[in-house]
Amino acid sequence: MKKVQLFLSLLFFTHCLFSQTNGWYQYSQPKKIYDMKYDSVGNLHCGTDMGYVKLDNTLKVVDFKNLTSQTFPVGKLEQIAINSSNNNLLYAITDRKNILEINLTTNEIKYPLFNETLEDFTNNNFDHTKIYWAKNGTLYIFGGSKKFYQTLENGVLSAKKDIDFIPTSIIENKDGTKVYFASATKGLWVLDFANDSWVNYTKDNSGLNNNGLTDLGLDANDVLYITSYGGLCSLNNGVFTKYEKLQPNSTLNYPCFQVDIHPNNNEVVVRTSTNNSASHQGFTRIELANNTWSIFKQDDTNCVNKNTMDHSIYNADGSKILAIESFQGFNLAKNMVFDYKNNTCSEIDFNYLDAENINSYSNFNTRPGKASGTIDVGFTNNKGFNILNVHIAPHQQQFANLTLPIPNPVSTFQYDVLTHKDKFLVTNNKKEIQKVDKDNSVTTIENFNAGSLIKTKKGGFSITEKAQFVYSEFVGSDRKIFYKECDFSENTCSESTEMFANDRNLTSNVTFSCQETSDTELVCGVIKKNNSGENAIKIIKLDKATRNGTPVLETLISEIVTNIVRDIAFLDDTRSDGVNNPKAHIISDNGERIASISQTSNEPVKFFYSADKNKDGEVDSLEEVDDKWVDDEIYDDAGVFFNSIVGIFRIHDDNLASNDALKHLRKRFGHYLAHEDGTVGNRIKNSNADEVLKTKNITGSEFNNLPSDFKIYKMVVIGYSNYKYATFMNTNYGLLFKPEIDYNSILNIEVEQLLTSKVSVHPNPTRNRVIISGVEVGELSLLDLNGRKIRVSKAKNLDISGVSKGVYLVHIKTKNNKNISKKIIVQ
Incomplete structure (x- = not known):
């Protein structure tokens, strides 16, 4: 039972809360970053537990969409896709049910994007659903235990096409003729657009480290990088190269969950930790020329000093690494910019509403x-x-x-x-x-x-x-x-x-x-x-x-x-x-x-x-x-x-x-x-x-x-x-x-107003007492402007001697259980 608390004066706060949704205000800050995508000019677009956030190339928040910042409420966005041709459209999975479109130029929001729920074809298994915006403007929607995909082109959702895997990551080659798919258990899949044919690479028929793939990346030379539970490998003109490192006191390699390629140097950063695994090994810089692994984790040797990350990617020029810590419930995660050359850290401020942490644990x-x-x-x-x-x-x-x-x-x-x-x-x-x-x-x-x-x-x-x-x-x-x-x-x-x-x-x-x-x-x-x-x-x-x-x-x-x-x-x-x-x-x-x-x-x-x-x-x-x-x-x-x-x-x-x-x-x-x-x-x-x-x-x-x-x-x-x-x-x-x-x-205001118009409270202003006329009184109450009862009487008059000066309410409960309130001034 939650109390209804009634005071006569109120209201509440907000600092830069930007209420536009029917007068509602939101006081919160993003706690979890689900997805991060760069556009072609270096802006970073993020899907968070609180909506959409855009960072410029200095990593400052320059745009956002949440529940109250615009007419249509934007909630949790689990995966996003950016229009690579002009950076003006963003697609995002929301509600685990449909696709949200945000026009970043006009701020127009379309939802739902099509007249089906994603669950209709993902069989309620939404954890592995992926979206990918191809260079030709087609949106690919993959995932679910039923293992098929659909495309969305010019607002039309295609028929379902069967596949034999659950994708974990999707990326195109440079000229847009092929799409690579990392699968959760069945290796690497390649779709050739020209003839709509598939090729499947596994640990048994190729140089893959492992069939459980986690992420894909592509460098400027069209070399594909593949992370898996067995490490990192690359695919260049049909040739696989492995990059592996054994874990201490183990026969197993470090698992890798995310890869990002340096824009200029021959190196990559891989995330060697995840919140949903026993692996909590921070993130790692790998120099590809000699397979040198530099691991950054909680060992008091670096300013990051954290074990579990949701994201680890380079900034736009590759001089720093963005390390996004996994949200651990009550405590807020740290979102850091790591200067790995100087071992210095600064925070990315996603808290654009300047709000304190209020969550499910809060009262x-x-x-x-x-x-x-x-x-x-x-x-x-x-x-x-x-x-x-x-x-x-x-x-x-x-x-x-x-x-x-x-x-x-x-x-x-x-x-x-x-x-x-x-x-x-x-x-x-x-x-x-x-x-x-x-x-x-x-x-x-x-x-x-x-x-x-x-x-x-x-x-x-x-x-x-x-x-x-x-x-x-x-x-x-x-x-x-x-x-x-x-x-x-x-x-x-x-x-x-x-x-x-x-x-x-x-x-x-x-x-x-x-x-x-x-x-x-x-x-x-x-x-x-x-x-x-x-x-x-x-x-x-x-x-x-x-x-x-x-x-x-x-x-x-x-x-x-x-x-x-x-x-x-x-x-x-x-x-x-x-x-x-x-x-x-x-x-x-x-x-x-x-x-x-x-x-x-x-x-x-x-x-x-x-x-x-x-x-x-x-x-x-x-x-x-x-x-x-x-x-x-x-x-x-x-x-x-x-x-x-x-x-x-x-x-x-x-x-x-x-x-x-x-x-x-x-x-x-x-x-x-x-x-x-x-x-x-x-x-x-x-x-x-x-x-x-x-x-x-x-x-x-x-x-x-x-x-x-x-x-x-x-x-x-x-x-x-x-x-x-x-x-x-x-x-x-x-x-x-x-x-x-x-x-x-x-309320039945007409009846109340008719009744109220016949009631008189006098004298008003007053010093010692008030008298009620025009109604049969059951009980009188004097209330202050916080709704608290100061005096009570069963008679038609109310003693107010000794009451401090100010404005009060006289609440009249009639003998036929009607309720009337009148304002008085005590002098």
Whole structure:
């Protein structure tokens, strides 16, 4: 369960983020370089995990395409091909499904390039698919376990042609009459264009070192160089020459995975390491005249000092070697320019957005910034806990500063990032919780937990310095759940109280959530495997003072949950019948159903809701494996301005193209909303069968044509005016952010406005109290501009004596459960 955090002022950052895709901004940097190709004038074109990057001959970034830098989002590019005649067109494999065309002159992007998915002819085995742009303008597409290829010429995809190998590299001879193919297991293949005939060279019938070929290169004299698991060899006018070196204390040669030819000298550089092999031997310069190997690896004899490379190629004039280190997960890889004559190194700066490293291991959250009109984004990475302070009003394409209040000591790792009022709260593997105040001063509270922490959650929005926490940890092999309260005015935490220990398989996975429903009580739930091995949900009311839990309901949910991975969402008393009968919502394992569970006087009641994606009034089939309509939910604690909302759904939805073959090419992101009271979509009601949950899209929340590999690790939604909010997402493409999402149009505004127009809050401005007229008041709340409750009253008047001067909101909950907000000034 991900909290919806609603503040009344916000926004976020970006430094040179170049938002052009419907107002979205990206904060990230390339972490992996998949492919690198020079054009005829020395520019280096790169396919990366973040899109396209172009470096000039000084290795400076001069162009790029990512998710937000242009109208059509460009994601991971695994292989690229450049038009060798004029350098203006680039083809790239993307989504592992189709070809993307980028016109580097006009910046026009075409996708998909043809009306089939590559998987139609590669049988889903895309690891070996290769593209090659021939000198005659034909694009060759090879690969897959089915072993055939197709050509793309003038936008027309040819019929399939059978071959008997899986290519690892492709290159033409100088006059474009032949194409050479390195195969993964069957040696070298040569295609003669003139008569469309093939020749196959193997270790048995030629001078090849090995039949497992990895790369090809061609020098200015039309000499072909071939790398393999047995070393390097060349082919010149039908004659093979071997270049080999035995590994230390071994009978095996150094394997070679990539070759690049020096533009002037009789030497080559080969990569003698790869991330997917036991070989981690850096890269090697080979002087061909005498087969002299100079190996550069992690041995403290050179400035590169790295073992595993993704690429090793010469720069344009051959004076240096570009050494691209393999990405190793949490830590960023080093991309170096190695001056091998002087043994000096400098870095290639691919970080054109000047962003910090945020990846799948990172956790993040937000809080109001110390300066007016700013917000802090706190996130973890390999360096520690970072805080990015950003301008929000108006949004600026820059950030104010980046600080590191909690550097990572040796063997210390941050886990969860929580917020409480104006503080960040960061848990770590040292059994601590660290408080970072608005001045970024850090206070460490020790002994927060006793075992190995798994997950920590905060139960609601308290207006005091006290916060409620529920966390899970390993105690031996058991996954236990505990509750504790921390007082951040005293920087102390209470002793832990174990929860949900009965009738639960403690070694099995468990998910949990808690919501603060009053000053004295929490509602908590757990999805567990019971002692009989069945999946069940249990809900309790927890008294903060006594820490006693009163059971609310317990029921089996095996028809919804097979793998315990998703959280529970609770509806609070502004959207259901409150603490007397809390209602839990669960998303099914496959994300295709929502279960609403509550307790009647006799037994638990379950209602199920499904999707009507094509809006034909029928429940869409749940049998389509890749047809998930919702990946997560974030609708608990939806707050004052999302009154009566049942759900704001994060949708990972495949676009439905007119051609069924393209159905799953790209994804669509959006927020979808449904109301408890039926003002948007259908009213959620009792039903024995699946009810179609009719939702309405929040205009402006969309992000269309996302790559098919797009994933969201965490999302925070922040409201900053009556009907506007911003979305922050940590994704496999870094941090994505969009402000100015306006949900005003999808609410029943006419009714609200009619009701609001009759309500009077007076005096305004005021000093001591306000009086409400024109409506029957159920409850009054005074909120500051961060959405925190300052005062509460059940009467028609509200005492505000002692409240600091400023602008506040009076939230009125009527006796018929309508919600109205009015702005007041306290003098």
